[in-house]
Amino acid sequence: MVDFLPPTICISERAFSNRLVPYRSSTIMIDKGIPMRSSVAPTYENRVLSAYEGEILGEEFFSVLAQNADSDQSRVKLRNLAAIERLVAEALLPVIARYSLQPNSKVLLAEKGRDETVEYAELSWTEFAVKLKKLLGPFVREFENLLVEAPVEDRPYIQLLLDHEIALFAFAQAEGEESSDGQIHLDNFLQRHQALLRNES
Template sequence: MITCFKDDRSEKMRATDNYLKTLLSYYEEEIEGEAYFYGLVEHFEEQEKLTVLARVERRAAESVVPLLEKYELVPRDESELKIRGEGYVGRHASFDWFEFMTYMVNRYPGYLEDFTALERMAPEEDLCALNDLTDHEVAAIAFAKRELAGDPDSLAPLYDYLDPRR
């Protein structure tokens, strides 16, 4: 994983309460997202793809853990977050795979906008970790578009995101 922090003298822009609240919320949503994708495994034949999506969610969450530690932010218990994430499964359990990929292509750009807005609120020294968070959404959207196009290498953007050398 890339080190994103400079020394303590790099504190130029103060982290606002809104930024910190949003950062914590987005971390928690990534943990929920991991549970959501693992929960969907039972409802689709594309189990490997959903498992990779879950791994991407975990990696995205892990990318901002140093920021949570830096600002002494304490997320809700992970078991609670997993229950919340599993609760979202019912919304899409009746979809077929094409419908689910279409949903991702249509809905996930909104998440991308949310992450970009978080980056605009952030102190400059936090941007590296936040870019990693944003990049996971780019990868998920690219995957879904490739799935809809019938690309046999649709998982490539997700595997690229998970590659520790990136």
């Protein structure tokens, strides 16, 4: 178990609130933490786009939390989470370009990421990790389904997307329910995918 003072980071029941952004003929949830919803079934391409936007939002979200963390160790871990979100977003760019997808502006996505941190003001680090795990679960399942649908040329990128979500889920479980150091799960992910992350970052 890592000994450090838990930062003051709150996750309320309204965290990652339902903010919907119209995209073409459907409405896609871009906030990381809530499963995507749409008035019509989203296409494979739109789901990839939503995942990409979620990584940009997530980078800003974790970065802002890191700035406000109360301990050095929690600050480092939050910065590591932000860095992984950035690397995955950059690695997905070839897929975004392949389908000529048009993401929302990074300024808008970063603003939404910052907005979500307002809800994180009172929970301890352990409570934060437990809640984070619950939020990540639906995305693990979504990306598993996305991998099944992915064409051959996209599979390395969607596998990367899925594996990073599994790593974040395992990190949150370790830091929360198991009261252990979850950094090993992030390190293992980076080591496994270092070639793709290096080539695309």
